[in-house]
Amino acid sequence: MMRLPRRPRYGTVAALLLALYWHGASAETIETVTEDSSYSYMQDGKVGGAAGRIVEALLKQAGLDDYRMAIYPWARAYDRALREPNVIIYPILRTAERENLFKWVGHLDWTLPILYKLRATPSLRIATLQDARPYRVGVLRDDYREKYLRDQGFTRLVVAASNQENFNRLLNGQVQLVAMPERDARKFCADAHVPFETLEKAYAMDDLSREIYIAFSRATSDEIVDRVRTAYEQLQQSAVIERLLQEQP
Secondary structure, eight states: OOOOOOOOHHHHHHHHHHHHHHHHOOOOOOEEEEESSSSSEEEETTEEEEEHHHHHHHHHTTTTOOOEEEEEHHHHHHHHHSSSEEEEEEEEEETTTTTTEEEEEEEEEEEEEEEEEEETEEEEEOSSSSTTTTTOOEETTHHHHHHHHTTTTTTOOOEEESSSHHHHHHTTTTTTTEOOHHHHHHHHHHTOOOOOGEEEEOOOOOOOOOEEEEEEOOOOHHHHHHHHHHHHHHHTTTHHHHHHHHOOO
């Protein structure tokens, strides 16, 4: 008598379906995009920096081992995150205008943009933001600082593709002010072997003090985003994110 194959029990079927589900959720290659800053930069031929280490730890914790990390000019990174699925962008300011454009993973750090000038220009004095309007100010293309200053009536903005380009223009006198956090200013001084004391804080843009985040493109599946959010919570609770953020290169 021929024996009919036994039907798998519900638990076995559920386990198989769950395994297939997670495999499908992780089958897509994740693209991580960022700009050159104190948080992320090229190091030994790969993307390094505190934020790069954090994003890589999140993906590994989430079991998403198929990923590529790249550094682009900010405008290009932002455009990719707006238009393509399975893209992580970081660090990115979380604003009301951007709230529904991305799927937010978690807080990375606080940032405060500062208008820096060369210390060798003592006649340049700024008591209020409006005092800076007559000067050439270096800003990043499609960045929130550029938009904010334009909204404040600044007409002499000099737009750059990268923070490094902005910094170089300050050093060679093409602009008189640049808007960047102290963390970035210190990194670019160190990279250029220029003492940080060469710069002077002209004005702190307190209105732009904000949290910066890690976010997914809107077209990314909720399953992938939820896995990385869970990984973020786990690494945050175990203080891994804080430790990685404070690690030196």
